[in-house]
Amino acid sequence: MMKRSTEVFLDGKRHILIADDEFVNREMLENILCDKYDVLKAEDGLIAYDLIRKNRKTLSLILLDLMMPNLSGLELLDRLKEDPDTKNIPVIVLTSDQASEVESLRKGAADFIPKPYPQPDVIKARISRSIELAEDRQTISATERDDLTGLYTCEYFYRYVEQFDKYHPSTEMDAVCFDVNHFHILNERFGTAKVAEILQSIADCLASVFSSSDGVLCRMGEDTFLCYCHHRDDYPKILEKISSGCGIKMRAGIYASCDKNLDIQSRFVRAKIAADKISNAYSVFTSTFDETLLKEELFAEQLLEEFPKALEEKQFQVFFQPKYDIRGDKPVLSSAEALVRWFHPTLGMISPGKFIPLFEGNGLIAQLDEYVWRRTAERIADWKERLGISVPVSVNLSRAEMYDSALVDTFEKITGDTGITPKDIYLEITESAYVSDSNQIVNRVSQLRDHGFFIEMDDFGSGYSSLNMISELPIDALKLDMLFIRNAFDKQNDTRMISIVIDIAEYLGVPVIAEGVETEEQYLALKKLGCAIIQGYYFSKPLPADEFEKLLRS
Ligand code: C2E
Ligand code: MG
Ligand code: MG
Numbered sequence: 189m190m191k192r193s194t195e196v197f198l199d200g201k202r203h204i205l206i207a208d209d210e211f212v213n214r215e216m217l218e219n220i221l222c223d224k225y226d227v228l229k230a231e232d233g234l235i236a237y238d239l240i241r242k243n244r245k246t247l248s249l250i251l252l253d254l255m256m257p258n259l260s261g262l263e264l265l266d267r268l269k270e271d272p273d274t275k276n277i278p279v280i281v282l283t284s285d286q287a288s289e290v291e292s293l294r295k296g297a298a299d300f301i302p303k304p305y306p307q308p309d310v311i312k313a314r315i316s317r318s319i320e321l322a323e324d325r326q327t328i329s330a331t332e333r334d335d336l337t338g339l340y341t342c343e344y345f346y347r348y349v350e351q352f353d354k355y356h357p358s359t360e361m362d363a364v365c366f367d368v369n370h371f372h373i374l375n376e377r378f379g380t381a382k383v384a385e386i387l388q389s390i391a392d393c394l395a396s397v398f399s400s401s402d403g404v405l406c407r408m409g410e411d412t413f414l415c416y417c418h419h420r421d422d423y424p425k426i427l428e429k430i431s432s433g434c435g436i437k438m439r440a441g442i443y444a445s446c447d448k449n450l451d452i453q454s455r456f457v458r459a460k461i462a463a464d465k466i467s468n469a470y471s472v473f474t475s476t477f478d479e480t481l482l483k484e485e486l487f488a489e490q491l492l493e494e495f496p497k498a499l500e501e502k503q504f505q506v507f508f509q510p511k512y513d514i515r516g517d518k519p520v521l522s523s524a525e526a527l528v529r530w531f532h533p534t535l536g537m538i539s540p541g542k543f544i545p546l547f548e549g550n551g552l553i554a555q556l557d558e559y560v561w562r563r564t565a566e567r568i569a570d571w572k573e574r575l576g577i578s579v580p581v582s583v584n585l586s587r588a589e590m591y592d593s594a595l596v597d598t599f600e601k602i603t604g605d606t607g608i609t610p611k612d613i614y615l616e617i618t619e620s621a622y623v624s625d626s627n628q629i630v631n632r633v634s635q636l637r638d639h640g641f642f643i644e645m646d647d648f649g650s651g652y653s654s655l656n657m658i659s660e661l662p663i664d665a666l667k668l669d670m671l672f673i674r675n676a677f678d679k680q681n682d683t684r685m686i687s688i689v690i691d692i693a694e695y696l697g698v699p700v701i702a703e704g705v706e707t708e709e710q711y712l713a714l715k716k717l718g719c720a721i722i723q724g725y726y727f728s729k730p731l732p733a734d735e736f737e738k739l740l741r742s
Pocket of ligand 1 (some may be wrong): 509526527528539540541544553557560584585586616646647670703704705706723724725726730
């Protein structure tokens with residue numbers, strides 16, 4: 189699209205070309221125009237054409253004499269109108285011949301000025317009107333429509349919404365953001381040409397749903413469509429229609445009955461947040477915005493931003509929760525689990541449930557975990573040396589870390605640097621890690637075990653491991669998921685599932701660790717069922733290192 193005078197000379201003088209072979213005419217026109225415009229002059233058609241080509245981006249208007257040597261005015265006009273670069277520059281024809289006036293208008297001239305020339309004021313008025321008309325037309329066509337889909341562009345859309353609100357201040361409206369699910373894969377699968385076709389058909393489909401009286405649409409970025417429409421609640425149906433019509437899945441983030449005190453962009457940011465919230469979901473396609481979503485988003489953003497500084501300033505602390513062996517007469521402290529906490533200078537203590545999942549999605553988890561593993565190893569070494577006590581402590585691993593081919597090296601380095609042995613540090617790997625891509629995980633776990641590390645399968649019962657798979661797993665302990673225990677005791681005291689798991693563990697020849705044990709009743713029941721080790725508030729909450737050390741000493 190043309191970007192011409194409006195942008196370049198918004199607050200400067202417009203440029204005008206005078207093409208006339210008669211010196212006197214050129215001088216006279218220049219005299220009339222030079223205080224308001226920058227004037228270029230040409231004395232024949234060819235020179236004029238040259239100048240126009242060179243200045244095509246900045247010329248606002250051409251005054252064209254029809255009778256000129258080398259290239260006549262009409263021929264020049266033809267050339268200009270054929271060329272997309274010049275066809276939008278308005279041309280005013282200068283002529284004394286009435287027949288030519290009509291012909292030049294037919295060829296696309298904007299206006300004509302008869303010879304002999306009228307009053308200077310008349311000339312000036314006609315020129316400025318032609319320029320204005322041309323510029324208005326260009327700004328609208330340059331900003332109104334998206335090339336690919338024919339929907340409005342974002343910029344125009346926002347202006348439109350603004351106008352709409354002005355005249356309908358109390359109408360209940362929704363701001364909606366439609367996004368293509370897994371769009372980047374679409375390009376890979378189908379190629380850009382086919383994807384362009386798909387985007388067009390989505391636009392058509394949306395346009396058929398939101399007729400001009402129901403709402404207004406635009407495309408933003410590649411695969412995002414925004415819609416401002418009367419409040420409705422049939423979005424799932426609309427998505428079904430797109431899915432069956434275009435063969436792809438979309439999701440909708442809806443900021444329903446939006447607050448009109450918010451500026452328009454902010455309303456659609458909210459719709460977008462709602463849409464992003466379900467970008468990885470496979471069975472949910474609509475999501476409605478509420479203020480907590482925005483707070484979560486801002487909070488997450490803040491944590492991500494502040495992570496590097498927090499790590500550097502040692503705002504992360506490792507807490508230790510004791511595990512007790514309950515097989516004998518009296519429970520014996522046998523090991524512990526290292527759990528990280530973030531002591532934020534203004535937000536206070538943040539629990540790992542808030543930031544671990546976030547960091548897992550952003551690749552920051554590896555840095556944090558290595559820090560936690562190292563701090564933990566240093567503590568273990570310190571207690572060994574100062575207290576002469578050797579308690580193994582388990583650390584948590586995230587799934588992504590299981591794909592790291594340097595993982596074993598990292599642990600060897602940590603144990604080597606701190607002077608502890610692989611038997612001093614246990615590794616907790618969540619059950620769900622085993623389920624996806626189990627071969628690779630199983631190989632990595634075997635590798636760790638070959639190097640002497642003790643592996644606990646964490647959160648067992650929360651994933652969907654098959655019995656078949658479990659029987660082949662290289663593990664040293666099963667850690668029962670907390671919810672699993674909660675369910676068993678909360679409902680009708682049905683502990684049968686727990687005893688099945690204990691049977692499985694027995695078959696595998698590994699002990700069962702129960703976590704989240706909060707009551708004496710649970711403790712006694714688990715003991716009776718044959719559970720080996722217990723971790724939970726019943727014995728102790730996770731403790732700061734110095735408090736855990738007191739426990740060790742006693
Ligand atoms: P997890 O590994 O399953 O850890 C057990 C969680 O249960 C801990 O929560 C612990 O404080 C809590 N808990 C222990 N006993 C009880 C109880 O009796 N009742 C209740 N209600 N809760 C109990 P926390 O510390 O908030 O950690 C949550 C999760 O965050 C952990 O679950 C683990 O998956 C992850 N996590 C914690 N620290 C790290 C870390 O350093 N690295 C990685 N990758 N993940 C970590
Ligand atoms: Mg754990
Ligand atoms: Mg656990």
